[in-house]
Amino acid sequence: MHCFVFLFIFGCVNKALCLQSSCGVEQELATTQGAAGCGWNLKRPAATVEHRTVSVDPDAKYSTLANEEMPTVQGEEKKLQTRSDCLMVSSGYGILLYGEGPQRPVHVDSFYMDIQEVTNRQFQNFVNATGYVTEAEKFGDSFVFEGILSETVKNQITQAVAAAPWWLPVKGASWRHPEGPDSNITDRLNHPVIHVSWMDAVAYCSWASKRLPTEAEWEYACRGGLRDRLYPWGNKLNPKGQHYANLWQGDFPSHNSGEDGYIKTSPVMSFPSNGFGLYDMVGNAWEWTSDWWAVHHTTDQQHNPKGPPSGTDKVKKGGSYMCHKSYCYRYRCAARSQNTPDSSASNLGFRCASQDQR
Numbered sequence: 001m002h003c004f005v006f007l008f009i010f011g012c013v014n015k016a017l018c019l020q021s022s023c024g025v026e027q028e029l030a031t032t033q034g035a036a037g038c039g040w041n042l043k044r045p046a047a048t049v050e051h052r053t054v055s056v057d058p059d060a061k062y063s064t065l066a067n068e069e070m071p072t073v074q075g076e077e078k079k080l081q082t083r084s085d086c087l088m089v090s091s092g093y094g095i096l097l098y099g100e101g102p103q104r105p106v107h108v109d110s111f112y113m114d115i116q117e118v119t120n121r122q123f124q125n126f127v128n129a130t131g132y133v134t135e136a137e138k139f140g141d142s143f144v145f146e147g148i149l150s151e152t153v154k155n156q157i158t159q160a161v162a163a164a165p166w167w168l169p170v171k172g173a174s175w176r177h178p179e180g181p182d183s184n185i186t187d188r189l190n191h192p193v194i195h196v197s198w199m200d201a202v203a204y205c206s207w208a209s210k211r212l213p214t215e216a217e218w219e220y221a222c223r224g225g226l227r228d229r230l231y232p233w234g235n236k237l238n239p240k241g242q243h244y245a246n247l248w249q250g251d252f253p254s255h256n257s258g259e260d261g262y263i264k265t266s267p268v269m270s271f272p273s274n275g276f277g278l279y280d281m282v283g284n285a286w287e288w289t290s291d292w293w294a295v296h297h298t299t300d301q302q303h304n305p306k307g308p309p310s311g312t313d314k315v316k317k318g319g320s321y322m323c324h325k326s327y328c329y330r331y332r333c334a335a336r337s338q339n340t341p342d343s344s345a346s347n348l349g350f351r352c353a354s355q356d357q358r
């Protein structure tokens, strides 16, 4: 069973761009400012990169405890049985700068996809079973959006990202302490785990006998069986006034009205699922994919593409609760951004995929 998935688009965006009333302005903003808003420049200082290597103790990984602690929710995945007639076409808010084009046919074999982002509870089970230490914990800090920090923590910080001053490196910030040492996840166990690097995500998925999805798989999953649509649910951001994803309402970065109910992450599955039964494919937390980042693509049809063989950054998809159309129009299935594999931030998580049911 096969499917041809058309990824991204730029060369034929003119008609699609008209789907949005003011998209010309949006595109300009997104191309000139969106990178910083999406965390593009969140790179760790070179001096600390030496801590990059991480591993999971094999004995711990396969221990009885590890197996017993596997939460049942990890079994919640959907088989995405691809069909030869499911030609998918990006509805095309293509941004050339980020390699959203050209549109191209891609064959993807059937695969299983987690229906939700990996939660704090799931990640906690993994850590309890393996003793795993995340890269943010090894580095001793992680990037946090200024707007969700306490005054106490903010007052202790003297540096920021020049192009995106709302991103602050917070000592002690990690998946356990999302806004720094004075925060915890006690009441957020069903929220997506954040402050996890690409290596952390790979370690978790490996422990769960899964893997990260490729970018092609992720985009196919995001579309939920629809063709020519911007979002997993269609082309309108808020059909009938309803919110379909945890995004940013208000003025970025100064005011988040929380109109959708959340100003930070939300419990997974708080918004409607897409046609494949997958939740939060856009919004809530950004999601790592297995692909290295590139902006130039062949238009030749590819089978199960895995991205470039090497690179410096990994592709992330879906946008986050921080995405606003004026600055980070990345909550579209075709949209993409990137970070170095050791990056971590308060809006970046992941979900796993697998070839066989787990």
Ligand SMILES: [Ca+2]
Pocket: 246, 247, 248, 249, 258, 259, 260, 261, 262, 263, 264, 321
């Ligand atoms: Ca929100």
Ligand SMILES: [Ca+2]
Pocket: 117, 280, 281, 282, 283, 284, 285, 286, 287, 318, 319
């Ligand atoms: Ca997401």
